[in-house]
Amino acid sequence: MGSASVQRVQAYVFGGMHSTAPSPLFLRDLHRRWAMRAGLRLYHVKLYTTRRYNRNLHGAASPAVPMPYAYVSPWRCLLLTCALLGLLSLSAVHAQPIAYTLTGQVLDDATGDPLPGATVQVAGTTTGAATDAEGTYELTARLEAGTYTLRYRFVGYQTAEREVTLGEESTVSLDPVRLRADVLGVDEVVVTGTGVPTERRQLGNAISTVDGQDMEQSTASSVDRALQGKIAGAQVQQNSGSPSGGISVRLRGASTVLGSADPLYIVDGVIINNDSPELIDLGGSAQNRLADLNPNDIERIEVVKGAAAAALYGSRANSGVVQIFTKQGEVGPPRVSFTTRAQTDAVRSTLPVNRAQNERGAFLDNSGDSLPDGQRRWDWQDFIFDRAYGTEQSLSVSGGSESTQYSISGAHRSNQGIIEGTHFRRVNGRLRLDQTLTDWAALSGTVSFARSTSQEVPNGGLNANYGALTGFIFGPNTFDPRANELGEFPNQGALANPVEVRERFDFAQETDRFRGNTSLSLTPLDGLNIDYLLGIDTYTQRATAFIPRGTSAPGLGSGFARRATQNQLQTNSDLNIRYRSFLRPRLDTDWRLATVRKRRRIRSTVRKPGAGVRGGAERHRHGRCE
Structure with missing residues (x-):
């Protein structure tokens, strides 16, 4: 029997190591990959042939059979490989950025x-x-x-x-x-409804924007008041004349079958609470929590009136989104800005009242008969409404270096109401830091505190008979509502005397609110953005109501007292991963993966010692995670 032997020797160099391999395919593939990386085209040419010698038991050689590839001296192969690698390395160095x-x-x-x-x-x-x-x-x-x-x-x-x-x-x-100034705003960059900065011209839905300068020039005491008349199609209505009264904002109609018609409010990417809890019965003048924000801290506001933002924020944004962006520091020396303003408010028009008189100048009752001598009809609105005055001071300092920017601001606002005895005061403080960690990592954080106090006058309602406005509207105006020499207030009607309500009843509210957020932005690869945001929004609202003994209001001769407290905590944890690739100069694709976790906890305590309730009642409600 004969045996066959084949001599195959291959030598190559990779990473400075000398080795042997039984197949030439690896070396050929390695050359091809290096050539493609350098942008060259490599033509494979068969340079060698090999012959297989079959020897029998006696050592005689049989005819040779050609092989597709052959390997000669390992030193010759090594020399050829090094020359080719040098050429490819030179081309690769030339193509480096x-x-x-x-x-x-x-x-x-x-x-x-x-x-x-x-x-x-x-x-x-x-x-x-x-x-x-x-x-x-x-x-x-x-x-x-x-x-x-x-x-x-x-x-x-x-x-x-x-x-x-x-x-x-x-x-x-x-x-x-x-x-050049963009009058139409088609080149304006917005993020609401898209999640990434996008020019307005590229959007398929309408987004309204309000600049921060418009907010500063407005005399409104809250953010929602400042939106009035600045957003096309939005219904912004004030529910009372109180300086701390709430505002109703409707972007998609005034009613809804399920849920709330209020839009979703977002401040610096954090969903904030804008509830209107009525802890004491004020007759409809519940406060909005947007009253805690300082309009001077706002850089711009983006509003989506349609359902386009629901794709980004879910069903919570079915009634629209109001996204608020606060000011941040800029590179440069410290810049100090101080603003002070004064304002005045007055009743624009009053209601007509019955002051009918006969031809002799005598006042008539509701039946058309003359009133007894010495009696007349009064316009109680002269004793309820008055001109109000307010002042506001705002101070901000901002600046920073290439890696660190800061913005510090504080504000104080004091404003009277057009109803005598009403007053609203707010104190704000805010700090924002932006830190660039590396070329691909940035960290920012914001903390703000607000304290607001208000002195209220109840307006009354369907279930309350101690309102100033209800006493005026439904009460007879045939007596002087002012107090006599003994300090006693007369009352000839079925409801409270509005002047006594204004001067003797003590209704007040105060709120302490803290908001904070921190965000980490990473760009490890070109086009890949990873953003993590952690936010907290918590406040404590306290309300007190006191009606002294001996009041002339029917059914309240023994007085009335109530104290209510509500603590609310809301946390947000958002993770957004976006990848943007540019296929052509005007064609790009965006991929986004987002997760949102929201937790809300509410605890309310109501105490009514004047109504015979000992110790009060407590209600606990815990929000769910989303």
């Missing part, structure tokens, strides 16, 4: 003033930079040589684009770019 530094300035086209905070981005990438207080920027990017498009954006201005050609020079100085 270069670290470019682009500098320039962004100016206002009309005035020539610098625009601090404008963004400069390389189109088709996530590489960008922001301008400093002088409007200058320095953008560092690793790019290959070629022609690129720079995109300049600023809130309230049209987006501008400029082409720049990058070559061997690593530092490129560009001419100043002038941005």
Whole structure:
């Protein structure tokens, strides 16, 4: 029998190691991969042949059979491999990106003033930079040589684009770019309803925006009041004339079959509470918790009136979304801003009252007969309403370096109501820090505290007979409601004397609210954004009602007292993962994975010692996680 033997020797180098392998396929694939990485085309040429010698038992050689590949001396193969690797490495080094530094300035086209905070981005990438207080920027990017498009954006201005050609020079100085004011707002960048910054022209739904300067110029004491007349199609109505009274905001109609018709409110990405708990019966003038926000801290507001935001925020946003963005620090020296203002309010019109008289000038009763001598009809509105005055002071300090920006603000507001005896006072404090950890990680946090107090005058209602307005509307105006020499208030009607309600009844509310959030933003890869947000919103609202003994109100001669407290805690934990890839210059895709966890806890305590309730009653309600 004969035996066959084949001599195969292969030598190659990889990573500085000398080895042997029984097959030539690995080396060929390795060459092909290196060539593709370097952008070259490799043609495989069969250079060698091999012959297999069959030897019999006597050592005689049989005819040779050609093989597809052959391997000669290992040193010769090693030399060829090193030469090919050197060529590929030279090509790969030539194709590596270069670290470019682009500098320039962004100016206002009309005035020539610098625009601090404008963004400069390389189109088709996530590489960008922001301008400093002088409007200058320095953008560092690793790019290959070629022609690129720079995109300049600023809130309230049209987006501008400029082409720049990058070559061997690593530092490129560009001419100043002038941005024009965007009157129609089609280039404005919004995030509500999309989750990522998107130009308004690219959206398929309508989004209304309110600039922070409009909020500052408004004399409204709360955010929801400031929205009145600034959003097309929105119904913003005040439910009372009290300075602390609530506001009704309707974006998609005044009623709903299930749930609430109030929109979803979001501040810096955190869903906040805007309940209107009526802890004491004030006759419909319950407070909105948006009254705790300082309008001077707001940079802008985005409002979605349709159901487009439901795709991002779920069924909670069926009635619309009001997303509030607060101010943040900017690169530059400290900037101090102080604002003070004064305002006055008065009743625009009053209700007509019955002051009928006969031809002799005598006042008539409801039957048309003359009143007894010495009696007359009074307009009680002269004793209920009065001109109100208010003042507000606001102080803010902001600035920072390239890596750290800060914004500190405080405000005080004091405002009287058009009903004598009503008053509202609010004190705000806020701190925001933005820290750039690395080129791909940033951390920001905000803490704010608000304390609001209000002095109330009850308006009455269907189940309360101690309201000032109900006493005026349903009571006879045939007697003087003011107190006599002994300090006693007369009452000839079935409800309370409105002047006595204003002067003797003591109804008050106070709220302490804390809000905080921290967010971590990561961009580990080009186009990949990972954002985590943790927020907390908690407040304690206390309300007291006191009616002294000896009042003239029917059924309340022994007095009345009530104290109610509500504690509410709401936490939000959001994780958003977004990947954006640019297929073509004007074609990109966005992928998003989000998880939201929300927990809400409410605890209420009501005590009514004047009504014979000892110790009070407590109600506990715990929210569910979403």
